[in-house]
Amino acid sequence: MRTDLRALFALTLAFFLPLSVSFAQFQPALPGYRYEFPRDYFNHPDYQTEWWYYTGNIQSPDGHKLGFELTFFRQGISRDPKQHSAWDLRDVYFAHFALSDLTGKKFFHTERSNRFGPGIAGASMKLQKVWNGNWSVEWANGEERLTALADSFVLKLSLLPEKPPVIHGENGVSQKSAGPGRASYYFSETRLAASGSLTFDAQQYSVVGLAWMDHEFFTHQLEANQIGWDWFSIQLDDNSELMLFQIRRKDGSIDPFSAGTFVDSQGRATHLRAADFQLSPASEVWTSAATHARYPIRWQIRVATLNLTLAVTTPLPSQELVATSNIAPSYWEGAVRLQGKKNSADVSGSGYLEMTGYDHPVSHEF
Numbered sequence: 119m120r121t122d123l124r125a126l127f128a129l130t131l132a133f134f135l136p137l138s139v140s141f142a143q144f145q146p147a148l149p150g151y152r153y154e155f156p157r158d159y160f161n162h163p164d165y166q167t168e169w170w171y172y173t174g175n176i177q178s179p180d181g182h183k184l185g186f187e188l189t190f191f192r193q194g195i196s197r198d199p200k201q202h203s204a205w206d207l208r209d210v211y212f213a214h215f216a217l218s219d220l221t222g223k224k225f226f227h228t229e230r231s232n233r234f235g236p237g238i239a240g241a242s243m244k245l246q247k248v249w250n251g252n253w254s255v256e257w258a259n260g261e262e263r264l265t266a267l268a269d270s271f272v273l274k275l276s277l278l279p280e281k282p283p284v285i286h287g288e289n290g291v292s293q294k295s296a297g298p299g300r301a302s303y304y305f306s307e308t309r310l311a312a313s314g315s316l317t318f319d320a321q322q323y324s325v326v327g328l329a330w331m332d333h334e335f336f337t338h339q340l341e342a343n344q345i346g347w348d349w350f351s352i353q354l355d356d357n358s359e360l361m362l363f364q365i366r367r368k369d370g371s372i373d374p375f376s377a378g379t380f381v382d383s384q385g386r387a388t389h390l391r392a393a394d395f396q397l398s399p400a401s402e403v404w405t406s407a408a409t410h411a412r413y414p415i416r417w418q419i420r421v422a423t424l425n426l427t428l429a430v431t432t433p434l435p436s437q438e439l440v441a442t443s444n445i446a447p448s449y450w451e452g453a454v455r456l457q458g459k460k461n462s463a464d465v466s467g468s469g470y471l472e473m474t475g476y477d478h479p480v481s482h483e484f
Contacts, residue, residue, distance in 0.1 A: 143197040144337040146299025149289035153305065159257065160248070161241035162303075162335040163209070166194040170241075170248050170255065172264060172277075173351065174312050174329030175453050175468040182323060183433070184316060185218035185453030185470070186273060187227075188266050190248050190255070192241060211239035213250035215266045215273070217318060218453050220433045225452075226318065227439050228268045262310070262331070275314035277329050279307050281385035286361065287377065288389055292334075294365065294375050295341040302336035308351075308359035308381050328353050330470065343368045346447075346475015348397055350419070350430070352456060354467035357383040360426075362390070362419065364397050366475060380424060395421040404435035406448070411477040413438070413450045419458075428458035430471065449474040 144166040162168055170190045177183045191212040198206075211234065216227035232239040232250055239250040246257040253266040262277040283305045286292045292304040310329040315322055330351045344365050352360040362378035378390035399414030406413070417430035437452025451472040458465055474480050 144194055146338060147291050147301045147303050147336045148299060149291050151290040151303050153283075153285055153290070153303075155283060156246075156257065157243060158303075158305070159333065160243040160246075161192070163194065163197075165303075165335040166337040168192040168241075168335040169333070171332040171334075172255065172329055173451075173453075173470040174275075174310070174327055175353075175470075176275075176312055176316070176325040176327030176329075178323040178325050181221075183220040184323070184325065185220060185434075185437075186275075186316070186329075187214060187216040187218075187451060187470070188253065188255075188264055188273065189214045190241070190250055190253070207233055209234055211250050213239075213253050214439065215253060215268055215271075216437075216439060216451070217271050217273070217316070218434050218437055219318070220453060222319075223434060225434060225437050226268075226271055229439075229442065262307075264314075271316070271318035273314075273316055275312050275316075275325075275329070277307075277310040277312050277331070280309040280311055281307070281359075281381065284308055284359075284379060284381050284385070284387045286379050286387075286389075292377065294339040295344060295373070296375075299338050300341070302334045302339060304332070304334045306333070306351075306361060306379075307331040308361070309353060309357070328468065330359075340365075340480065344373055345479035346473070347480075348399075348417075349472040350397070350417075350454075350469060352419075352428070352467055352469040354456070354460070354465055356460065356465055360421070362395055362397060362421075364392070368479070378421075380421070390421065390423070394423045395419065404450075406436075406438050406440075406450075406477070408438065408440045409448045409477040411438070411448065411450075413473050413476055415450075417471070419456075424460065425462070426458065426460045426465075428456045428465075428467075430454050430456055430469075432471070447474055447480050448477050450476070 145164040172188045193210045241248040256263045264275040266273045286304040291301040293301040312329040349363040359381040364376040365373035376392040380388045398418040400416040402416040403412045419428040438450045441448045454471045456467045
C-alpha cells in the first residue's frame with residue numbers, strides 16, 4: 119500500500135543506528151495542500167518519508183507475460199541546519215526492483231540503499247530525475263523513462279501518461295488514522311502506456327503494456343493497533359481504474375480509515391470510503407517457505423456504488439519480497455488478474471496487489 123511505512127524503511131535501523139530521528143524536524147500532512155505539477159513529482163524534504171512507486175503488467179509480442187516493480191524511497195534522518203557537507207546524513211534512499219515472470223513462473227527481486235553523498239541517490243526537479251545509483255526515473259518530452267540494471271535482469275521502459283494525476287483522499291490528504299497529520303499526500307498516475315525492453319535469463323524481450331505510479335509523502339501515519347494492509351491497483355479494460363486499500367487491526371477488524379479512488383474513462387476521480395467497498399480474501403492461500411507467512415492470493419472485490427464485482431487471482435503465487443533485516447516486515451507484492459461484472463456487463467483487467475503484516479505486524483513507529 120502506498121500508504122504507510124514500508125518494510126524497506128525499517129532497514130534504516132539496521133544500517134544507520136544509532137541515530138536519533140525526531141519527528142519534530144518534519145512537517146505533518148494536513149488538509150489544504152495545493153498540488154502543483156510538475157513540482158510534486160519530485161522531492162519534498164519537509165516530510166520525513168517519501169516514495170515513488172512504479173508497477174506494471176507487460177508482455178512481449180509472442181505473448182510472454184511479465185510484471186515489474188521499481189520503487190524509490192527517501193527517509194529523512196536529520197534537518198540539522200549545521201549540516202552542510204554532501205556526506206552529512208540528512209536522508210537515506212532505498213530502492214526495490216522486482217520482476218515477475220508470469221509465463222515462466224519465476225520471481226526475481228533485489229534492493230539497495232544509499233545516502234545522497236555526492237549525487238549517489240536523490241530526487242531533483244532541476245534534473246527532472248529520481249535515482250538510486252543506476253536505477254532511475256527521468257521525465258523528458260512528456261514521458262517517464264525507467265531504467266534499472268541488476269546482476270541478472272535489466273529494465274528499460276518509456277511510460278506515457280494517458281490521464282492526468284489523480285489525488286487520493288479528501289481535502290488533499292489521504293487520512294490513515296485519527297488525528298491531525300496521521301495522513302499522507304498521495305497521488306497516482308493510474309494509466310501509463312508502457313513500452314521498451316526487459317532482459318533476464320540472458321534473453322531480451324520487447325514489451326508493451328500498462329503501468330501505474332504512486333507518489334506519497336508524509337511524516338506520521340499508523341496507530342499502534344493497525345498491523346498491516348491490503349492494497350490494490352486495478353486497470354480495467356473499459357479504460358477505468360481503481361485503487362483500494364484496507365488497513366487491518368490487531369483485533370481482526372478493518373479500520374474505518376480504509377479508502378479508495380475510482381477513476382472513470384475520462385480521468386475523473388471519485389473518493390471511496392470504507393463503507394463503499396468490501397475486500398474479501400477467499401480460502402486459497404500461499405505459504406512462504408522463507409517467512410512462513412500465509413498470504414491470501416485469491417480475493418473478491420465488491421464496490422456497491424459502482425455496481426462492480428471482481429474476482430482477483432494471480433498466475434504466480436510466489437511474489438513475496440523477503441526483508442533482509444529481521445526487524446523489517448516482509449511483504450507480498452505482485453501482478454494479479456481480474457474478472458467480473460460492472461453494471462451487469464463483463465469486465466476484466468490487470469493490476470497489482472500488496473499485502474503487509476502477514477509475517478508480523480508492521481511497526482507504527484521506528
